[in-house]
Amino acid sequence: MTDPSPTTLWLLILGTAAATMAIKAFGPVVLGGRQLPPAATRVLVLLPPVVLAALVATSALADGSTLEIDSSTAGVAAAGVLLVQGRHLLLAVLVAAAVTAVLRLLGLP
């Protein structure tokens, strides 16, 4: 595999930046500046838990287009127990990485 050329990488960087900025701006530019009807507000209230749950599920249990349970799944689960108990995020993150690293050291995927 040859490394991508600097030009390819600059195009990728600028293209990704432009797309990300446009996506972030879209909602506020198109929908902003006016009062939304109550039904729309009821939908908006539900967006955070749904989007975050989908992000957690896909980042912990999938790799690209395949569902996959590996050492990191156990690490994330251990961190989840700590977070539910109200422990600090940094502690949870360190435990997640440590559990994952130890399981891999033992030869698990």
Next chain:
Amino acid sequence: MVHADHRASFRRGVRLGVPFAAVGLLLSSSFGVLAVQAGFSPVQALVMSALVHAGAAQFAATSIVVTGGGVVAGVVAASLMNARFLAMGAALAPSLPGGPALRAVQAQTVVDPSWAVANNGDGTFDRWLLFGATAPQYVGWISGTLLGAFGGDLIGDIERLGLDAIYPTFFLALLIAELRRPGSRGIALTGALLALGLVPFVPAGIPILVAAAVALVGLAR
């Protein structure tokens, strides 16, 4: 003029953003290491983090180009990972004042943790809290990329160190805070299961966007 309550919100945002900034620093160090291994110069890795500031998009775009997928495929993959910002931006829109250009600029400060902590839970957002929470995270994101891009040899293998478990843990912390609000658990579970069910069949990033549509049950409440 910035009002005193705006300043208080901003400061509270900064305090809430600092732990996420520390986690973001670990994540962006991983990005710096991987980007340089993929053929990026350290400056390129740094510019990408400074302009994009969205981990999933940066990892996705980089991995596509490294596997020979080309620039267009890389940008599309990044955009799919970012599709959630369409839903987040729609939720945030009524809380941002000013003309379209000013709203577009303010919307650039949206990153997942800031958006979540700025959520008042009643369909409105505290925008100064959003700005405050993003400020330390931006600094952390750039610093981590610097560390990873220039010090990758010291960090070594990211998976061996279990650093790939950090990204889902980060989102899990945000989710658990959301689940303390009434009426959110059933719908969160539905969204998660729907997203997982779609994973084998659609490109990465799309399952999250489709799952967001579950929030439409709010119309019937």
